[in-house]
Amino acid sequence: MNKIILIIKREYLSRVRKKSFIVMTLLGPILMAGLMMTPLLMDTSDSEAREIWVCDESDMFQTQFEDINDTHFEFIDLDIEGAKEVFNESETFALVHIPKVDSASIDALESSVRVYAHKPMSFSNQRLISKNIENVVESIKLKEEGLTREVLDRTRADVELNTIILGESGTEKSGSTEIAMGLSMAGGFLIYIFIFLYGAMVMRGVMEEKTSRIVEIIISSVKPFQLMMGKIIGVAMVGFTQFALWIILTFVISTVATTILVEPTDLSVSELAQGTELISQELQNESGLTMVLNQLDQMNISFILMMFLFYFIGGYLMYGSLFAAVGAAVDSETDTQQFMMPITIPLIFSFIALQTILENPDSALAFWCSIIPFTSPIVMMGRLPFDPPIWEIGLSMVLLIIGFIFTSWIAGRIYRVGILMHGQKVSYKILWKWIKQS
């Protein structure tokens, strides 16, 4: 037992002290924060003031076009040929040509409007123009039908469903589908990423020991199984450390970045004040944030977190030993491909299944995938917020533990033979022989 702790300690420290670990741990959150910030930054860079010329041959649109964001629509008094010539020499962003129509033939506009531009236009800019034209055409049609826009707006409705799950004993519980789905996806995705990232790390670690030939020295002091489990656990702790640091750093960096990049330019003090007012209003209305919090509360967060931790660790341990076996079986990274297949396929399958299962959390696929240990860590995470029967959760957990014991047993047998084998072309047949070998 003492020795396994020594191994865990070495596996952990040797990785955490590596430059690549420090770089990845620091870079990860910067990339993540970057990913989160890009839309914000793009938004600001795209919103520079622009002018679009409109050549409206029927003079129906002039008064009704709205300037959207910082885009100004300038109506010019030239025919289209003249307008094009002038446009060609100007630096105007775009030229819109609305051909001559009257109220009767107004439908023709749906396909006859042309936009001239110096370079290809983004989809959002096209929307800007078409929306303006659509609005005007709609207004004209409404008027013909004797309606005004105000009337139309008043008739619109926006319904948000509040599903309540009626328990057998008459208890009511709100089933908050969106948040549940978000949570399950996030949980399943985290498990998926974690298994892949750190499973591969276990595999490389085993290969390092095998190719550097230190392994025979070590297993003359400890049992191969101890070395394998020590490595798997040590790498898991590296993973926890890295994940924890990523979460903390992402939070810190995105908070700092948002404050620096967004606040001074975009939010004046009054706007900020308005913002807080809005939030407090929402809070008073018991909608928005409070509702989210309420729903989270009802889903029994601590239960889900505990389950997450169980499936997270269970899934990793189960796959980790298989990754170790692959590392022990091969001589170089290029040989890993054929043995990685049976590991990656159930993982990718369960991740894909997770998304369909969220649509229908009580289907047969959902049931079986959440019971079978190879897919259950990811899929059961997805089903948890939909309250699957307690016996299914129990069965899935027991099977995952059995699955973990089973894969470590198999992996241990492959491992102890494989690490001492060099220069042999290993096939599945040979792996099977190793498993049978006493």
Added chain:
Amino acid sequence: MKVLEVQSVSKSYSNHKALDNVSLSVAEGQIFGLLGPNGAGKTSLIRIINQITMPDQGEIIFNGSKLNGNHIRHIGYLPEERGLYKKMKVGEQALYLAQLKGLSESEAKKALREWFQKFEITQWWDKKVEELSKGMAQKVQFITTVLHKPKLLIFDEPFSGFDPINANIIKDEILQLKEQGTSIIFSTHRMESVEQLCDHIALIHQSKKILDGPIDEVKEKYKEQIYKVNFSSTNLDFLNSLPEHLKLISKNSHKAEIQIQNESPASDLIRFLLDQSDIKAFEEKIPTVNEIFIRTVQEN
């Protein structure tokens, strides 16, 4: 007192038999040469003694009791295929390996300092292994093998990778360990080092033990009654017509090798030769381990 007894050990892998009913015993303070061609089963036996694999049949007795996990601490093993973690610092790594053997951190540190001073490599402590040359890394491996003062040391090709000077240093260390009462199993293909170091040899060929005994006895047994003779004259024509029971093995200028093919004593040969010519030197030819090795392997 026997430190290690291997009793009728057999081991099979899926496609071949690695060891077939092999028995041998190693006494205290003995250097035991475990010889054999490639693939004979030496490594299989060594791995069984190190409890890396289990025998299919037979038993290993260590220090009077059946081999078990507590004995790991008393065995030191330097495998033929050996290496270190490349990215780890030398001192840290040596400390780790010593602790895995069961030393406490402070014991290991103290012993390591002594060995590092002895080999004058204290300045390597904070170097990464990848910065060391192959020979330097081998020195570190040697230290980690003997550091915990094992009762039984197993060296598989210990001199590979060493230059002659360092090989000599290692050889002296091995002899010193023997002086201190350590038993050593020594597996190698370098017969001259067997000749210099071993007290006892065993030869394994095609998974069977085909030779076992103290090195002097083995040599005695493999003597062929061949005598090397130096004559003072170069006229050795008389050797072409030797009596029935004598056979000329080789001859050049004033030297010859003659074999006695019956039970008659060597003094008869001397007398016979003195009648023909003057003799400057007369010596019995003792077979080298190398010759014994080749002969027995070919005979089997």
